[in-house]
Amino acid sequence: MRTTSILLALFTAAMTSLPPAAAAQPAGHPDSSGWKNLFAPDLSDAVFPAGVWTVTDGVLTASKDEGIWTKAQYKNCVIDLEFKNDVDTNSGVFVYCSNMEKFALNSIEIQIADDFSPKRAKAPGTWRCAAFMGHKGPAAGALHKPGVWNRMTITCKGPILRVVLNDQAVNEIDLSKCTSAKKNPDGSDIPPWLWPGLPWSELPTCGHVGLQGKHHGAAVYFRNLKIKPE
Secondary structure (H helix, E strand, O other): OHHHHHHHHHHHHHHHOOOOOOOOEEOOOOOOOOOEEOOOOOOOOEEOOOOOEEEEOOEEEEOOOOOEEEOOOEOOEEEEEEEEEOOOOEEEEEEEEOOOOOHHHOOEEEEEEOOOOHHHOOOOHHHOOOOEOOOEOOOOOOOOOOOOEEEEEEEEEOOEEEEEEOOEEEEEEEHHHOOOOOEOOOOOEOOHHHOOOOOHHHOOOOEEEEEOOOEOOEOEEEEEEEEEEO
16 A cells, blocks of 8 residues: 555656647747748838838838738748737738738738727737637747847648747647638637638638738738748
8 A cells, every 4th residue: 555655646646737829839930040031121022001010120010000921822831930029019920812902811820919908908819919810829928028139930731720929839729620711629709700711621711811010000010020931
């Protein structure tokens, strides 16, 4: 009995010392210094409304809630970028966009948001920074407060998408499992304003890459935007 008790105690201690399943795991960002710029410095290879997006000292930002898109389309790729939130920022990175006019229903959004904002304190996990918008929230928070630069790496390999935020692996999704337009694989609801769209499992895994602009008056800033097609 004494031996059994000792073994049980050791097993319990080992299990309780393991990191929680929902915790972000240490990861690294790639050396993207030699990668292709997502946009040319003069934005000549980008699609956006005239006068909305500007670059100053290498920092890209928008004056309105209008997106900016790559003219090129990408399939398997890795996107590496830095972003800085304003108070109440609500932005995002879009991948696999097949229709820039109706992008919300025809792309995958990786959310960028000021999770520290009181306005967003009660937002669902699927609306938080590094979430796959409306579908899967991040495993844990790794976001810096407004005014501090963050780094995000998004890996797109067919239906598998992964997100690293500030050196933490925080989210991963398999689009092939997202077979409903109204319900996520875990049974949670997809936001109603996305219901007219196809299930993510049916969206093309190739398309334009885009960024959301100044939403509800809160700015967002980007720099060091890189992409590596694979």
